[in-house]
Amino acid sequence: MADTDIVIGLEAHCQLTSLKTKLFCGCSSDYRGKEPNSNVCIVCLGHPGSLPKPNRKAVEYAVMTGLALRSKVSERTAFYRKNYYYVDMSKNFQISMYETSGTTTICEGGYLDINVGPHKKRIRITRMQLEEDPAKLVHIGPIDLSPYTLVDYNRAGMALLEIVTEPDMSSPKEARLFLQKLRSILEHIGVFDGGLEGAMRCDANISIRGSTRVEIKNISSFKEVEKALNFEISRQRGVLRKSERVVRETRHWDEIRKVTISLREKEEEHDYRYFPEPDIVPLVIGREMVERLGRSMPELPDARAERFSREYGIPAYDAQVLTGEKALADFFETCTKMLGEAKTASNWVMGDLLGVLHDKDLELHEAKVTPATFVGMLRMINDGKISGKIGKIILPELVTSGRDAEVIVNERDMQRIADTALLKSVVDEVFAENRKAVDDAVRDDNAVNFLIGQVMKKTRGKADPQLVNSAVKEKVMRLREKNQGSA
Ligand SMILES: [Zn+2]
Structure with a gap:
């Protein structure tokens, strides 16, 4: 049940990981696992005199996201310099978008519906903007105790799509559901792989109605957003109970200790001194391009859920869960096709497979089970070679080892006794x-x-x-x- 006095707004930062190159230079987007500061050039290091060149595909991906969230795609948008002094941005400004007289960010308005239990809730989108990702800061232990900070620019300049919501969420769970749904949509459009570390991060604004708003920075995933917000609600309630004031500030979510810690008093927007980026001409987004992208839009999660219900005869709620993650929807659909029927596949995916993944704190893409090994096990049950009970016993091993059910069953001597x-x-x-x-x-x-x-x-x-x-x-x-x- 949502608390009626809690107000939450999100700023989701999604890396457009499907791009080959960064937002303004030719460096690879595939920076993960590389030696620190090896995936860089004069542009993403911000050397004086280097010139940024916008990535056309990044603009297209942003437009596609706008269409998926029913936003208004701007006809004219421009990049701005957001000035700030910090080691994660060596040129002392971030190239971002800004709304001012004459220009808007790339998309405005729109919405995303989440399913809170049996109810649909609409979360309004304020705007979307393209910007460059800052460098990654590596702390030794917790941020406030780290003796020094390491800076890795491999990530600097990655294309980020920032999606800002209205303060329409009234519980930490709704914030998580929003990010999960957003992730599934971006994965279905094909612009983003949410399984990559740090691909989706967010900042959250939270206040208890009538009190001051606090911003929590650097939340690394939708799993963490719920924990961070739950912590912050108890902290703010504790402050209010003592009749003290909640300070307007920016706090950092410490994933290790599971607490938020004060970073700085909140900057006002004018502190950033936005001004137009003189090295990039304003972008004019033609209707023709928007229409072309509109025609090529793939099936989105809500439409897919409806089709699952219609085509496979599964309950609406189950269809929503199955399409909550693209990898899961693909897994289910492949299994159904291999097996030739949907009911067994949906029961086992929804109940048992999700249960095992939850117990092991794994996401499907991290698990070793494939549609082939999963269906192999279901066939053994259908053929009477093992009981359903044995299926449940061996499933965790299928998930963690990726081995065939038949091999596991023979090895452990688990064939059904029907003699x-x-x-x-x-x-x-x-x-x-x-x-x-x-x-x-x-x-x-x-x-x-x-x-x-x-x-x-x-x-x-x-x-x-x-x-x-x-x-x-x-x-x-x-x-x-x-x-x-x-x-
Ligand atoms: Zn570069």
Whole structure:
């Protein structure tokens, strides 16, 4: 349930990771894992006299995102210099977009609908802008205790799309749902891979109604946004309870200690002294380009969820969950096609696979399971080679090792026991070892389940449950008849 007095707005920073090069130079976008400060040039290092050249594809990706979020794409936009002095931006300004008389940022307005339980909630978008990513600062331990800071410019100049929302969210959970949905949309458009470390980061503004607004910076993922905001709500409530004032400031989310810490009192916008970037001409975005991109837009998550319901007959809620992440939707759809039916695939993906991923704190792209190995396991269940129960036992290993279900089952000797003679001998053993339970079962139907449980236990879950059920019940019936006969 959302708290009615909480007001949250987000600024999501999404790297356009599908681009080959950075926003204003020819350096590769694929900077991850490279030796620090090796993926740089005079432009992204900000050497005097170097000239930035906007990446056309980045503009197209921003327009596509605008279309997906039903924003108004500006006909004319311009880059501005946002001036600030900090080591993560060596030229002392960031090239960004700005709204002033005559120009707007690349997209304005729009919205994104999130599903909060069974309800749809609309989160309005204020604007979107393209800007360059600053360098990455590497701290030794927590930011406020680090003896020194290392700077890596490999990331500097990456194309960032900043998406600013209206303060329409009223709980940390809604903030998480917003970012998750945004991620799925960007992945479906194909401009972004949310699985890459640091590809989606955000700043959050939060206030308890009637009190001061606080900004939390550098939240690294949608998982962290919920934790950071929950912490900040308790902190602010604590301050208010003591009848003290919440200070207007910028705070940093410390992922290790799970606390927010004060960084600085909030700058006002005019502190940045925005002025037009003199080295880049204003961008004129032709209607023709917008229309062309509009025609080439791929299927988006909401439309895909509707199609899943319609085509595969799965409940609307399940379809929303499955399309919440592109990788998950693709996984489900591939499995369904391989298996030839959707119900088994959706049940196992929704219930068991998501459960295992959650337990292991993994995302699907980090897991080793593939549609082929997953469907291989489902086929073994359908063919009666293993029971569903064994499927649940081996699934975590499929997820972490990527091995075939058949190999795991053979190795662990987990094939289903459907050999009636063999089962009968196990049933006989259990009856011989549990005289009292057998007497109870003869008198009372409810006590039969204990014996069934013992047989399953003895076969380590491998016995076909239906065969065990009938074998045990049959034997009890025979004992009853015998008792009646002798009475
Ligand atoms: Zn460069």
